Amino acid sequence: MTLQPLPDFVIEPMVRNALAEDLGTNGDITTRTVIPSGTTYRAAIRAREAGVVSGMQVARIAFALVDAGLQVDTLLPDGSPCAPGDVLMQIAGDAAAILSGERVALNFAGRLSGIATMTAGFVAETAGTKTRVTCTRKTTPGLRAVEKQAVLHGGGFNHRFGLSDAILIKDNHIAAAGGVSAVLNAVQAHASHMMRVEIEVDTLDQLAEVLAVGGADVVLLDNMDTATLTRAVAMVDGRLVTEASGNMRRARIAEVAATGVDYISAGALTHSVSTLDLGLDF
Structure with a gap:
Protein backbone atom coordinates (compact mmCIF):
# COMPACT_ATOMS: atom_id res chain seq x y z
CA MET A 1 0.00 0.00 0.00
CA PHE A 122 13.49 -4.13 12.96
CA VAL A 123 10.35 -5.06 11.02
CA ALA A 124 12.24 -7.82 9.21
CA GLU A 125 12.95 -9.46 12.58
CA THR A 126 9.20 -9.87 13.22
CA ALA A 127 8.57 -11.97 10.09
CA GLY A 128 6.12 -14.80 10.72
CA THR A 129 4.62 -13.18 13.82
CA LYS A 130 1.71 -10.81 14.41
CA THR A 131 3.95 -8.27 16.16
CA ARG A 132 4.17 -4.72 14.83
CA VAL A 133 7.10 -2.36 15.37
CA THR A 134 6.26 1.14 16.51
CA CYS A 135 8.13 4.32 17.36
CA THR A 136 7.91 6.56 20.46
CA ARG A 137 7.92 10.27 21.31
CA LYS A 138 11.73 10.23 21.53
CA THR A 139 12.05 12.32 18.40
CA THR A 140 14.14 15.33 17.40
CA PRO A 141 12.37 18.46 18.72
CA GLY A 142 10.45 20.11 15.90
CA LEU A 143 10.80 17.16 13.51
CA ARG A 144 8.33 14.67 14.97
CA ALA A 145 5.91 14.66 12.03
CA VAL A 146 8.53 13.79 9.41
CA GLU A 147 10.43 11.37 11.65
CA LYS A 148 7.24 9.44 12.40
CA GLN A 149 6.43 9.47 8.68
CA ALA A 150 9.87 7.94 8.06
CA VAL A 151 8.98 5.10 10.45
CA LEU A 152 5.94 4.40 8.26
CA HIS A 153 8.16 4.44 5.16
CA GLY A 154 10.22 1.69 6.80
CA GLY A 155 7.15 -0.48 7.38
CA GLY A 156 6.66 0.40 11.04
CA PHE A 157 3.72 1.93 12.88
CA ASN A 158 3.24 5.15 14.82
CA HIS A 159 2.67 5.41 18.56
CA ARG A 160 0.95 8.53 19.89
CA PHE A 161 2.15 11.82 18.43
CA GLY A 162 1.98 13.81 21.66
CA LEU A 163 0.53 14.15 25.11
CA SER A 164 -2.84 15.24 23.74
CA ASP A 165 -3.93 12.30 21.57
CA ALA A 166 -3.99 9.35 24.00
CA ILE A 167 -3.77 8.53 27.71
CA LEU A 168 -0.51 6.77 28.55
CA ILE A 169 -0.11 6.21 32.29
CA LYS A 170 3.59 5.84 33.11
CA ASP A 171 5.36 4.78 36.30
CA ASN A 172 5.64 8.37 37.54
CA HIS A 173 1.90 8.92 37.07
CA ILE A 174 1.24 5.80 39.12
CA ALA A 175 3.62 6.94 41.85
CA ALA A 176 2.20 10.46 42.01
CA ALA A 177 -1.45 9.34 41.90
CA GLY A 178 -1.13 6.65 44.58
CA GLY A 179 -0.96 3.37 42.71
CA VAL A 180 -2.34 1.35 39.81
CA SER A 181 -5.89 1.14 41.15
CA ALA A 182 -5.99 4.88 41.83
CA VAL A 183 -5.01 5.89 38.31
CA LEU A 184 -7.32 3.40 36.63
CA ASN A 185 -10.26 4.43 38.80
CA ALA A 186 -9.56 8.06 37.90
CA VAL A 187 -9.51 7.18 34.21
CA GLN A 188 -12.84 5.40 34.44
CA ALA A 189 -14.35 8.35 36.26
CA HIS A 190 -13.03 11.20 34.15
CA ALA A 191 -11.60 10.16 30.76
CA SER A 192 -13.52 10.67 27.54
CA HIS A 193 -15.11 7.56 26.09
CA MET A 194 -13.32 8.46 22.82
CA MET A 195 -9.84 8.25 24.35
CA ARG A 196 -7.73 5.08 24.30
CA VAL A 197 -5.95 4.26 27.57
CA GLU A 198 -2.57 2.59 27.98
CA ILE A 199 -0.85 1.82 31.27
CA GLU A 200 2.75 0.87 31.93
CA VAL A 201 3.61 -2.00 34.27
CA ASP A 202 6.99 -3.22 35.44
CA THR A 203 5.95 -6.42 37.22
CA LEU A 204 3.47 -9.24 36.87
CA ASP A 205 1.87 -8.18 40.16
CA GLN A 206 1.09 -4.76 38.65
CA LEU A 207 -0.28 -6.48 35.54
CA ALA A 208 -2.58 -8.63 37.68
CA GLU A 209 -3.90 -5.46 39.35
CA VAL A 210 -4.52 -3.83 35.96
CA LEU A 211 -6.51 -6.86 34.81
CA ALA A 212 -8.53 -6.90 38.03
CA VAL A 213 -9.39 -3.19 38.08
CA GLY A 214 -10.08 -2.66 34.37
CA GLY A 215 -10.21 0.66 32.53
CA ALA A 216 -7.20 0.13 30.22
CA ASP A 217 -7.15 -0.79 26.54
CA VAL A 218 -3.40 -1.37 26.19
CA VAL A 219 -0.74 -2.50 28.62
CA LEU A 220 2.89 -1.48 28.19
CA LEU A 221 5.18 -4.22 29.48
CA ASP A 222 8.25 -2.23 30.41
CA ASN A 223 11.80 -3.57 30.67
CA MET A 224 10.76 -7.19 31.18
CA ASP A 225 12.99 -10.09 30.23
CA THR A 226 11.73 -12.47 27.57
CA ALA A 227 10.52 -15.14 29.99
CA THR A 228 8.50 -12.56 31.93
CA LEU A 229 7.05 -11.15 28.71
CA THR A 230 5.88 -14.62 27.75
CA ARG A 231 4.11 -15.01 31.10
CA ALA A 232 2.60 -11.53 30.80
CA VAL A 233 1.12 -12.26 27.36
CA ALA A 234 -0.38 -15.47 28.72
CA MET A 235 -1.90 -13.58 31.67
CA VAL A 236 -3.48 -10.98 29.38
CA ASP A 237 -4.87 -13.74 27.14
CA GLY A 238 -6.13 -11.31 24.52
CA ARG A 239 -8.05 -9.05 26.91
CA LEU A 240 -5.74 -6.09 26.27
CA VAL A 241 -3.40 -5.01 23.50
CA THR A 242 0.14 -5.75 24.64
CA GLU A 243 3.19 -3.59 23.97
CA ALA A 244 6.75 -4.50 24.91
CA SER A 245 9.18 -1.65 25.49
CA GLY A 246 12.56 -0.93 26.99
CA ASN A 247 16.02 -1.81 25.68
CA MET A 248 14.64 -2.97 22.35
CA ARG A 249 17.70 -3.58 20.17
CA ARG A 250 17.42 -5.24 16.78
CA ALA A 251 19.20 -8.33 18.08
CA ARG A 252 16.37 -8.89 20.56
CA ILE A 253 13.34 -8.14 18.38
CA ALA A 254 12.81 -11.68 17.03
CA GLU A 255 12.71 -13.31 20.47
CA VAL A 256 10.40 -10.62 21.85
CA ALA A 257 8.05 -10.97 18.85
CA ALA A 258 7.96 -14.72 19.49
CA THR A 259 6.35 -14.08 22.90
CA GLY A 260 3.16 -13.03 21.11
CA VAL A 261 3.14 -9.33 22.02
CA ASP A 262 1.09 -7.14 19.70
CA TYR A 263 3.59 -4.27 19.52
CA ILE A 264 7.24 -3.59 20.19
CA SER A 265 8.04 0.08 20.72
CA ALA A 266 11.60 1.25 20.17
CA GLY A 267 12.83 4.76 20.87
CA ALA A 268 16.04 3.88 19.04
CA LEU A 269 14.23 4.19 15.71
CA THR A 270 14.33 7.96 16.06
CA HIS A 271 16.89 8.77 18.78
CA SER A 272 19.79 6.46 17.92
CA VAL A 273 19.65 6.20 14.16
Missing part, protein backbone atom coordinates in the same frame (compact mmCIF):
# COMPACT_ATOMS: atom_id res chain seq x y z
CA THR A 2 1.31 3.44 -0.95
CA LEU A 3 1.34 5.85 1.98
CA GLN A 4 -0.44 9.16 1.63
CA PRO A 5 2.21 11.90 2.00
CA LEU A 6 1.92 14.59 4.61
CA PRO A 7 0.54 17.89 3.28
CA ASP A 8 3.36 20.16 2.14
CA PHE A 9 2.18 22.93 4.46
CA VAL A 10 2.90 20.70 7.49
CA ILE A 11 6.50 20.22 6.39
CA GLU A 12 7.28 23.68 5.03
CA PRO A 13 7.84 25.43 8.40
CA MET A 14 10.50 22.85 9.39
CA VAL A 15 12.30 23.31 6.09
CA ARG A 16 12.04 27.11 6.20
CA ASN A 17 13.64 27.11 9.65
CA ALA A 18 16.46 24.88 8.46
CA LEU A 19 17.11 27.02 5.39
CA ALA A 20 17.08 30.19 7.49
CA GLU A 21 19.58 28.59 9.88
CA ASP A 22 21.89 27.65 6.98
CA LEU A 23 21.59 30.77 4.83
CA GLY A 24 21.57 33.21 7.75
CA THR A 25 21.31 36.91 6.99
CA ASN A 26 23.76 36.99 4.10
CA GLY A 27 22.82 33.98 2.00
CA ASP A 28 25.26 31.54 0.41
CA ILE A 29 28.30 33.81 0.07
CA THR A 30 30.55 31.09 -1.39
CA THR A 31 28.17 30.32 -4.22
CA ARG A 32 27.42 34.00 -4.82
CA THR A 33 31.15 34.71 -5.05
CA VAL A 34 32.30 31.90 -7.35
CA ILE A 35 29.31 30.92 -9.53
CA PRO A 36 28.50 33.34 -12.38
CA SER A 37 24.92 34.58 -12.36
CA GLY A 38 22.70 32.62 -14.71
CA THR A 39 24.73 29.39 -14.58
CA THR A 40 22.50 26.34 -14.91
CA TYR A 41 23.26 22.74 -14.08
CA ARG A 42 21.70 19.34 -13.55
CA ALA A 43 22.34 17.54 -10.26
CA ALA A 44 21.37 14.20 -8.77
CA ILE A 45 20.93 12.90 -5.25
CA ARG A 46 22.41 9.40 -5.16
CA ALA A 47 22.49 6.68 -2.53
CA ARG A 48 25.98 5.68 -1.42
CA GLU A 49 24.72 2.71 0.56
CA ALA A 50 21.71 0.41 0.58
CA GLY A 51 18.64 1.34 2.56
CA VAL A 52 15.06 2.57 2.46
CA VAL A 53 14.31 6.02 1.06
CA SER A 54 12.58 8.72 3.08
CA GLY A 55 12.72 12.51 2.93
CA MET A 56 12.29 13.00 -0.81
CA GLN A 57 9.18 15.07 -0.22
CA VAL A 58 11.13 17.20 2.25
CA ALA A 59 14.06 17.60 -0.15
CA ARG A 60 11.70 18.67 -2.93
CA ILE A 61 10.22 21.34 -0.68
CA ALA A 62 13.69 22.56 0.28
CA PHE A 63 14.71 23.12 -3.33
CA ALA A 64 11.35 24.72 -4.17
CA LEU A 65 11.63 27.17 -1.29
CA VAL A 66 15.08 28.27 -2.48
CA ASP A 67 13.96 28.62 -6.11
CA ALA A 68 10.48 27.72 -7.32
CA GLY A 69 11.89 27.59 -10.86
CA LEU A 70 14.02 24.52 -10.23
CA GLN A 71 12.86 21.34 -11.93
CA VAL A 72 12.80 18.57 -9.34
CA ASP A 73 12.07 14.98 -10.34
CA THR A 74 11.85 12.21 -7.75
CA LEU A 75 12.96 8.89 -9.21
CA LEU A 76 12.74 6.77 -6.06
CA PRO A 77 9.83 7.91 -3.87
CA ASP A 78 9.68 7.67 -0.10
CA GLY A 79 9.38 4.07 1.06
CA SER A 80 11.41 2.63 -1.85
CA PRO A 81 14.43 0.39 -1.33
CA CYS A 82 17.69 1.78 -2.71
CA ALA A 83 21.10 0.36 -3.59
CA PRO A 84 24.48 2.10 -3.80
CA GLY A 85 24.56 4.31 -6.89
CA ASP A 86 20.80 4.61 -7.27
CA VAL A 87 19.57 8.07 -8.27
CA LEU A 88 16.84 9.18 -5.87
CA MET A 89 16.21 12.66 -7.24
CA GLN A 90 17.27 14.90 -10.14
CA ILE A 91 17.35 18.68 -9.88
CA ALA A 92 17.84 21.01 -12.83
CA GLY A 93 18.06 24.79 -13.07
CA ASP A 94 19.98 27.61 -11.47
CA ALA A 95 23.25 26.23 -10.10
CA ALA A 96 23.39 28.71 -7.23
CA ALA A 97 19.93 27.71 -6.05
CA ILE A 98 20.76 24.00 -6.16
CA LEU A 99 23.92 24.56 -4.11
CA SER A 100 22.10 26.76 -1.60
CA GLY A 101 19.47 24.09 -0.92
CA GLU A 102 21.80 21.09 -1.10
CA ARG A 103 22.79 20.67 2.56
CA VAL A 104 19.32 21.15 4.02
CA ALA A 105 17.84 18.69 1.51
CA LEU A 106 20.54 16.11 2.24
CA ASN A 107 20.37 16.59 6.02
CA PHE A 108 16.67 15.80 6.03
CA ALA A 109 16.82 13.02 3.44
CA GLY A 110 19.82 11.30 5.04
CA ARG A 111 18.36 11.30 8.54
CA LEU A 112 14.86 10.30 7.48
CA SER A 113 16.20 7.54 5.22
CA GLY A 114 18.27 6.34 8.17
CA ILE A 115 15.11 6.09 10.27
CA ALA A 116 13.24 4.25 7.51
CA THR A 117 16.17 1.88 7.02
CA MET A 118 16.53 1.06 10.71
CA THR A 119 12.78 0.55 11.00
CA ALA A 120 12.78 -1.85 8.05
CA GLY A 121 15.52 -3.85 9.77
CA SER A 274 22.58 6.48 11.73
CA THR A 275 22.15 8.80 8.78
CA LEU A 276 21.94 7.00 5.45
CA ASP A 277 24.83 8.12 3.26
CA LEU A 278 23.42 10.18 0.39
CA GLY A 279 25.24 12.64 -1.85
CA LEU A 280 24.42 15.32 -4.39
CA ASP A 281 26.59 15.42 -7.50
CA PHE A 282 26.61 17.86 -10.41
